[in-house]
Amino acid sequence: MRAIVIGAGHNGLIASYYLRKTGFDVIIFDNRLGGMTDTTVIKGVKISRASYVLGLMPRKFVEEFEIPVIQQDPVQTIWLEDRVIPFWRDREKRIKELVNAGEDKFPEFEEKITKFKELLERKFTFVTTPPSEKEVREEAKKIGVEDVMRPSKEFLSKYLSEDLHYSFIYPGMENSPGYLVSYFYNDWSFVKGGMGTVAENIYEKAKKIGVDLINEKIDKILVENDKAVGVKVKDKVYKADVILSTASPAETMRLAEYDHKFFLHKPGWVKYNVILREIPKVCERIKGFLNSIIDFEGGEVVIPSVLDDNRGGVVMEFMGNYDEVMERFKGEILHVDKLNAKNAEEIYNLPAGDLNHLPMREPYLFDGRPEKGWGYKTPINNLYLGGAGTYPGGQVSGIPGYNSARLIILDKLGRDLIT
Known part of the structure; x- marks a missing residue:
C-alpha cells in the first residue's frame, strides 16, 4: 500500500517513519528538508x-531519533x-527563586500547571481524534485544575505579577484558555548544530528503513469522485492509496482545489x-x-x-x-x-x-483545529492532515505527524500503531 506524504518538515518525516515501519510504501515530496525545523x-x-x-517534543521521539x-x-x-x-x-530551586523574587503564588501556579500537563500527556496527547475543549475542561475539573482552562490573562493574573505574563503567552492569546500557558511552559x-539536526536525524532513520524523498514541490493533489488518488509534480503523476499532507491546511486544500475559507x-x-x-x-x-x-x-x-x-x-x-x-x-x-x-x-x-499554520487561538484550538469535524482528516476521502495546523498545534513536537500516521494505520490496516 502506497502512502504519499506532502512536506518534509519534522511532522512529515515522523509520520513517514511510522507509516513505513508498519509496512507502507512511503514517498515524501518537498523541496526543503526540515521545513521550518532547519x-x-x-x-x-x-x-x-x-x-x-x-x-514540546515527547521524550519518546527525542530518544527514538537520537536528538542531541x-x-x-x-x-x-x-x-x-x-x-x-x-x-x-531543578523544581525546588526554581520555586525558591521565584518566591524570593516576590512571586509568592508561584508554587501553586507550578503545581496546577504540572498536574494539568500530566493530564494532557496521559489522556490528550497521543490521540487519533482531537478532544473538545469541553472534554479537557471536564477532566481538568476532576483533578482540581479547572482554572487552567480560564482565559490566559485571568489565569496568569491569579498567580503571577503582570510584568511576567508575556513570558508565558504571546500577545493575542490573552482571552484564549490558559491551556496555552501549559502548552508553552516547558x-x-x-x-546541537541547530534545529536542522532534528529533521536530519529523523530523515536518516526513515531513509534507512526505506522511505523515499523526492526533492520536488507538488503542483496538485489529484481528486477523483471526492477521493484523493495521487499527486501531480510537473508533468508526472504519482498514484497513492492514501495521501497525508503536513503542509498548512490552507495550502493543502488549495492544492486539492477544494474551496474552504480559513481565517488567516x-x-x-x-x-x-x-x-x-x-x-x-x-x-x-x-x-x-x-x-x-x-x-x-x-x-x-x-x-x-x-x-x-x-x-x-x-x-x-x-x-x-x-x-x-x-x-x-x-x-x-x-x-x-x-x-x-x-x-x-x-x-x-x-x-x-503563520508559523503555526493556523493561529493558536479560537476557533483553532482542540477539535476546532483545523475545523470542527475534521480532526486529522479532510472532507476529501483518503486525504489526511498531520501538520502544525492540526491538534495540538504548532512548534516542534512531532505529535500531529505521529497521530495522523496512527489514524491512517487504523483506517487502512485495521490495527493500532504500537511503539
Whole structure:
C-alpha cells in the first residue's frame, strides 16, 4: 500500500517513519528538508533560521531519533527593570527563586500547571481524534485544575505579577484558555548544530528503513469522485492509496482545489539571526545567564553558541525589536538575517506567514483545529492532515505527524500503531 506524504518538515518525516515501519510504501515530496525545523549556513555559521529551541517534543521521539539536545540551566531568564528571575531546571530551586523574587503564588501556579500537563500527556496527547475543549475542561475539573482552562490573562493574573505574563503567552492569546500557558511552559533546550539536526536525524532513520524523498514541490493533489488518488509534480503523476499532507491546511486544500475559507491574517512577528564577532557584551546583571533563553520587554533572545561549539561562529537569534535587543547585547555584527511573515511565506510555502499554520487561538484550538469535524482528516476521502495546523498545534513536537500516521494505520490496516 502506497502512502504519499506532502512536506518534509519534522511532522512529515515522523509520520513517514511510522507509516513505513508498519509496512507502507512511503514517498515524501518537498523541496526543503526540515521545513521550518532547519539549519541554514551563512558565512560558515549555522543558524536555526526559523524554529530555534526544542521543548514540546515527547521524550519518546527525542530518544527514538537520537536528538542531541543541550539542556541549558537555567532554562529561561526573565530580565525585568527591577529584577532578574532565572527559571532553574531543578523544581525546588526554581520555586525558591521565584518566591524570593516576590512571586509568592508561584508554587501553586507550578503545581496546577504540572498536574494539568500530566493530564494532557496521559489522556490528550497521543490521540487519533482531537478532544473538545469541553472534554479537557471536564477532566481538568476532576483533578482540581479547572482554572487552567480560564482565559490566559485571568489565569496568569491569579498567580503571577503582570510584568511576567508575556513570558508565558504571546500577545493575542490573552482571552484564549490558559491551556496555552501549559502548552508553552516547558523544559526548552537547544539542539546541537541547530534545529536542522532534528529533521536530519529523523530523515536518516526513515531513509534507512526505506522511505523515499523526492526533492520536488507538488503542483496538485489529484481528486477523483471526492477521493484523493495521487499527486501531480510537473508533468508526472504519482498514484497513492492514501495521501497525508503536513503542509498548512490552507495550502493543502488549495492544492486539492477544494474551496474552504480559513481565517488567516499576516502576523507581525520578526525573527533576527545575527552573526557576531564574539559573544555579546551585556550588563553585569544578566552576564551569568547568557546560556539561557532571555526574555525582556524588547524580545526573546538566545545565544546558542555559548553552549554549542558546533555552530562555526557566534550566533544570536531573537524575536522582537532589533534596536532594543542590540542596545542591550552589544558586539561587532558580521551579518544579519531577517525572517518575517512575508519572506517566510515564500521560503517555507506558508500561507500568511503563520508559523503555526493556523493561529493558536479560537476557533483553532482542540477539535476546532483545523475545523470542527475534521480532526486529522479532510472532507476529501483518503486525504489526511498531520501538520502544525492540526491538534495540538504548532512548534516542534512531532505529535500531529505521529497521530495522523496512527489514524491512517487504523483506517487502512485495521490495527493500532504500537511503539
